[in-house]
Amino acid sequence: MRHVIVEWREDEYVASFWLDPQPYLDVLPALSADLPPGARAFVLDPAHYAFGDPRCVKNLKLENLTFSDGPSPGLVAVFSPNEWMHTESLVLEYSGVSALSVQVEDQSEEEYPLGLDRVLLDELLPASAGCTHEIRFTCGSLVVSCADLDARWRTVSG
Numbered sequence: 001m002r003h004v005i006v007e008w009r010e011d012e013y014v015a016s017f018w019l020d021p022q023p024y025l026d027v028l029p030a031l032s033a034d035l036p037p038g039a040r041a042f043v044l045d046p047a048h049y050a051f052g053d054p055r056c057v058k059n060l061k062l063e064n065l066t067f068s069d070g071p072s073p074g075l076v077a078v079f080s081p082n083e084w085m086h087t088e089s090l091v092l093e094y095s096g097v098s099a100l101s102v103q104v105e106d107q108s109e110e111e112y113p114l115g116l117d118r119v120l121l122d123e124l125l126p127a128s129a130g131c132t133h134e135i136r137f138t139c140g141s142l143v144v145s146c147a148d149l150d151a152r153w154r155t156v157s158g
Contacts, residue, residue: 003027004123006136017138019058019121021049034126036148039133042092043124054087055153060119062137063089073097075144079119081156088153096147098129104140116140 003024008017032040042048047055060079068074075097079090104116116137125132130147 001123001134001136002125004121006120017120021121024123025049031126035124036130038148038150039124039131042149042151054085057119057122059085060090062116068093075100082118089156091152091154093150094144094146096130097144099145101143102140116142
């Protein structure tokens with residue numbers, strides 16, 4: 001990520017991720033004018049980076065990633081809620097997808113489960129064809145280049 005800080009830190013008391021969206025939030029007012037409308041609305045939601053808010057992206061878990069049918073390449077990402085934090089799941093529908101990158105880190109000696117695991121933070125940046133959306137997980141990352149995205153929170157039936 002270019003502005004959002006996600007770093008693994010070890011100190012004498014505990015090893016953990018250090019997360020700081022503030023550098024991104026500082027430049028977001030200038031960047032947001034160049035983001036497509038759906039991406040802009042999603043990232044400018046005051047809850048997006050508000051740790052502890054039920055609509056903060058932190059701690060969501062990628063449940064499903066599928067390509068969608070339609071005239072332009074699309075992708076749908078469904079994130080399940082963290083039971084301690086969220087009351088809804090998040091569905092991201094990407095339109096005009098031009099690139100997709102998934103990186104899963106070597107976890108042979110990690111305490112985290114295999115796979116991408118939980119969302120740490122994300123970052124949306126303007127691009128010539130729309131935007132890029134990078135999502136950093138505890139064990140990897142997902143980067144989507146697209147024309148725009150539509151974000152919807154939906155109640156989890158239980």
